[in-house]
Amino acid sequence: MTNVDVPPTTIQRLPIYLRCLMQAQAMRMPVINSLGIAEMAGTNAAQVRKDLSYLGELGTRGIGYDVDSLIAHILKWLGLTEVRRSAIVGYGRLGSSLQSYPGFEDRGFVMVAILDADPEKVGQRVGDIVVDPIGDLERIVAEKNVEIILLTVPAEVAQAVADQAVSAGVKAILNFAPVRLDVPSDVAVRHADLSVDLQVLSFHLNKTRTTDS
Amino acid sequence: MTNVDVPPTTIQRLPIYLRCLMQAQAMRMPVINSLGIAEMAGTNAAQVRKDLSYLGELGTRGIGYDVDSLIAHILKWLGLTEVRRSAIVGYGRLGSSLQSYPGFEDRGFVMVAILDADPEKVGQRVGDIVVDPIGDLERIVAEKNVEIILLTVPAEVAQAVADQAVSAGVKAILNFAPVRLDVPSDVAVRHADLSVDLQVLSFHLNKTRTTDS
DNA sequence: GTATGTGAAACGATTCACAGCT
DNA sequence: AGCTGTGAATCGTTTCACATAC
Numbered sequence: 001m002t003n004v005d006v007p008p009t010t011i012q013r014l015p016i017y018l019r020c021l022m023q024a025q026a027m028r029m030p031v032i033n034s035l036g037i038a039e040m041a042g043t044n045a046a047q048v049r050k051d052l053s054y055l056g057e058l059g060t061r062g063i064g065y066d067v068d069s070l071i072a073h074i075l076k077w078l079g080l081t082e083v084r085r086s087a088i089v090g091y092g093r094l095g096s097s098l099q100s101y102p103g104f105e106d107r108g109f110v111m112v113a114i115l116d117a118d119p120e121k122v123g124q125r126v127g128d129i130v131v132d133p134i135g136d137l138e139r140i141v142a143e144k145n146v147e148i149i150l151l152t153v154p155a156e157v158a159q160a161v162a163d164q165a166v167s168a169g170v171k172a173i174l175n176f177a178p179v180r181l182d183v184p185s186d187v188a189v190r191h192a193d194l195s196v197d198l199q200v201l202s203f204h205l206n207k208t209r210t211t212d213s
Numbered sequence: 214m215t216n217v218d219v220p221p222t223t224i225q226r227l228p229i230y231l232r233c234l235m236q237a238q239a240m241r242m243p244v245i246n247s248l249g250i251a252e253m254a255g256t257n258a259a260q261v262r263k264d265l266s267y268l269g270e271l272g273t274r275g276i277g278y279d280v281d282s283l284i285a286h287i288l289k290w291l292g293l294t295e296v297r298r299s300a301i302v303g304y305g306r307l308g309s310s311l312q313s314y315p316g317f318e319d320r321g322f323v324m325v326a327i328l329d330a331d332p333e334k335v336g337q338r339v340g341d342i343v344v345d346p347i348g349d350l351e352r353i354v355a356e357k358n359v360e361i362i363l364l365t366v367p368a369e370v371a372q373a374v375a376d377q378a379v380s381a382g383v384k385a386i387l388n389f390a391p392v393r394l395d396v397p398s399d400v401a402v403r404h405a406d407l408s409v410d411l412q413v414l415s416f417h418l419n420k421t422r423t424t425d426s
Numbered sequence: 427g428t429a430t431g432t433g434a435a436a437c438g439a440t441t442c443a444c445a446g447c448t
Numbered sequence: 449a450g451c452t453g454t455g456a457a458t459c460g461t462t463t464c465a466c467a468t469a470c
């Protein structure tokens with residue numbers, strides 16, 4: 001059914017549009033036009049129209065986009081109408097902070113397991129989840145039908161842990177470890193790599209200083 | 214001095230190359246070629262050569278790149294030879310997990326302040342830093358010469374806090390709040406937005422399921 | 427009149443392929 | 449012979465501009 005010819009750059013912007021639309025909805029706006037979305041999202045109207053046109057003809061010429069129905073369409077396209085069973089693998093400081101991240105439990109993503117290598121942490125209760133040993137990863141993934149893992153283990157073991165997760169059937173990984181993961185092409189990986197962002201910022205600090213002369 | 218015509222996509226890859234080179238250095242490799250870097254980084258040799266060629270003629274034909282000197286060049290280009298004074302603004306779970314993130318204190322980035330709105334947290338000691346009230350943001354930024362802030366405050370106040378930081382002289386922001394920040398063009402912003410990544414992963418989960426038929 | 431949807435143009439990034447250096 | 453550096457070709461993305469629909 002779903003046409004798969006949506007450019008990757010468009011896909012990355014859909015969650016942002018979605019957020020803007022939810023805001024518009026909260027402000028009781030029944031309709032919004034491409035310029036309105038663009039201003040909220042920090043792009044331009046042409047970009048918004050091109051992006052949305054990949055999902056179909058969702059707007060009304062002369063009027064704009066119906067907020068409610070556009071939200072519904074984007075949710076559908078992003079697969080956010082289904083529950084996504086996820087697990088945190090590596091329950092250190094970062095891992096534990098992810099639980100309480102806003103927009104997690106409250107939108108489709110459900111945390112069904114937490115795993116850690118540290119015997120001290122195993123058995124610990126976190127809400128209604130009990131921390132499991134990382135050695136049980138494959139069993140837990142299979143049993144609890146985990147689709148996404150949030151990988152917050154040390155860089156040295158990230159690849160090995162990812163391999164286990166993949167062999168147990170995980171199809172999406174959000175990787176916080178500063179290493180490139182090697183996975184089969186049917187597994188999606190996103191890198192949430194803080195140090196890369198910091199270094200890019202460092203570059204910009206340099207640039208502004210050298211340009212100011 | 215520094216030529217500013219490096220494509221943004223290249224800049225984003227430089228930190229990754231840097232990491233690979235450090236690994237090569239740790240393995241006592243004196244020289245590496247573009248294919249070697251590419252395999253470690255998950256790209257192709259042509260890409261690596263194009264990227265590095267923007268920084269100058271750093272390799273030797275017939276041989277490859279000297280690991281030590283290439284590392285030095287990339288560090289220089291990314292401005293990582295200078296100390297980057299940074300502050301955490303918003304000391305919740307996420308904020309506190311950032312301190313201990315590997316590759317922070319140990320590479321140029323120095324945490325000089327932590328701020329929070331919660332009176333309970335203000336005054337708390339964190340290593341050799343005392344948590345300051347967020348109302349003192351402008352004073353602290355000016356006094357401690359903060360260049361980068363890690364913004365981990367709730368979305369509702371992120372823009373207001375960013376505005377204060379910018380007016381006090383901050384030139385780079387790593388924004389963890391799920392909102393688009395409006396800042397002057399000389400201020401660099403990077404979005405570390407977990408929920409966008411999760412939603413992109415959700416899209417891919419959908420796709421593989423629908424394509425498998 | 428107003429705003430979408432979309433071919434076409436412009437731009438930017440990646441890949442190719444080879445000349446040039448060691 | 450081996451590998452870099454780089455123009456040229458290719459590919460993908462963004463922007464333009466307007467026909468189309470309300």
